[in-house]
Amino acid sequence: MSIGNSPEDERPFQFVSDSEEARTSVGRALKDARIAAGLTVDDVSGATRVRIAIVHAIEADDFTPCGGDVYARGHIRTLARAVRLDPAPLIEQFDADHGGRPAPTPAAPLFEAERIRPERRGPNWTAAMVAAIVAVIGFVAFTAFKGGGDGGGATDQVAQGGAPSGKSASPTPKKSKPAAEKPAPADSAIAAAPQDKVTVQVSAPNGRSWISAKDHNGRMLFDGLLKKGESKTFQDSSKINLILGDAGAIKLYVNGKKIEDDFQPGAVERLTYTKGDPEVG
Structure with missing residues (x-):
C-alpha cells in the first residue's frame, strides 16, 4: 500500500481570469442598453415585432424560445439595433458560447466543359421561309415604285432636291417652360x-x-x-x-x-x- 496523493489531488488547477468572470453576457448587454435608452420591454417589442416573452428570455440568456441558432442570431441583431448597439460583437460572443457557426455546405462540382457536347440541329426551315417572303415583298415594292415614277413629276422634283412651289412654313421654336419649384x-x-x-x-x-x-x-x-x-x-x-x-x-x-x-x-x-x-x- 503506497502513501501519497490520490488521483483527484493530482488534477491540474484550472485558472479562470477576472476578464472571463466579468464578461457581460449577450442578454445582459442588451438589457443594460435598453435601460440606458429609456425603453421598456414593450417599447422594444413593438419596435422590432419580437414577442415580449422572447425579449425577456433573451435578456435572461435563454435562447431556447428563439427556435434555433439561426433565429437567435436574427433576434439578437434586431434587438441590438433597436437599443443602438453594434450587433457584430454580440453575434461573435453568441457563436463562441454556442459552438460557432456551422460549416458551409460545399457546392456541387461543375460539369467539365469537354463532356458537354452540342446538340446537332437540323436546317431552320422557318427562317428560310421568312427570308423568301421578305424577298418577294421587296421585289413587288420595287416594281410598283419604278412604274409610278413615269407620271409623277412632283415626285421627281422632290427626289431631285427641287423645292416645291409655295412658301414652306419654318417651324416655330417652342419656348421651354421653367420647371416649377417643388414646395418645401x-x-x-x-x-x-x-x-x-x-x-x-x-x-x-x-x-x-x-x-x-x-x-x-x-x-x-x-x-x-x-x-x-x-x-x-x-x-x-x-x-x-x-x-x-x-x-x-x-x-x-x-x-x-x-x-x-x-x-x-x-x-x-x-x-x-x-x-x-x-x-x-
Whole structure:
C-alpha cells in the first residue's frame, strides 16, 4: 500500500481570469442598453415585432424560445439595433458560447466543359421561309415604285432636291417652360392642414430613428423605423401621441408650423400635440 496523493489531488488547477468572470453576457448587454435608452420591454417589442416573452428570455440568456441558432442570431441583431448597439460583437460572443457557426455546405462540382457536347440541329426551315417572303415583298415594292415614277413629276422634283412651289412654313421654336419649384415640406400638404384636426409631420433629415404614433383613442398609427430622408404624416380629430427613439434626428411640423426644439442626439422623447397652435403636451 503506497502513501501519497490520490488521483483527484493530482488534477491540474484550472485558472479562470477576472476578464472571463466579468464578461457581460449577450442578454445582459442588451438589457443594460435598453435601460440606458429609456425603453421598456414593450417599447422594444413593438419596435422590432419580437414577442415580449422572447425579449425577456433573451435578456435572461435563454435562447431556447428563439427556435434555433439561426433565429437567435436574427433576434439578437434586431434587438441590438433597436437599443443602438453594434450587433457584430454580440453575434461573435453568441457563436463562441454556442459552438460557432456551422460549416458551409460545399457546392456541387461543375460539369467539365469537354463532356458537354452540342446538340446537332437540323436546317431552320422557318427562317428560310421568312427570308423568301421578305424577298418577294421587296421585289413587288420595287416594281410598283419604278412604274409610278413615269407620271409623277412632283415626285421627281422632290427626289431631285427641287423645292416645291409655295412658301414652306419654318417651324416655330417652342419656348421651354421653367420647371416649377417643388414646395418645401411645410408648404405642401402640411400647410393645408384642416383647422378642425391636428396634423403632425415627422421627418428624419439627419439620420434614422424609431418612432411610434397613436391617435386619441390609443390606436397605433405607425410603429417602426423611420430611415434617413423619409417622412410620415399623421392626422387625428383631437390628439397625436408620439414616441421618438432618437429625437435629435427628427424634424417636426405641427399644423403647418415647424417645431423649434433642442432635442439631443440619442434622446428618447414622448410628445403629445393637439389642435390649434403647436403645443407640447
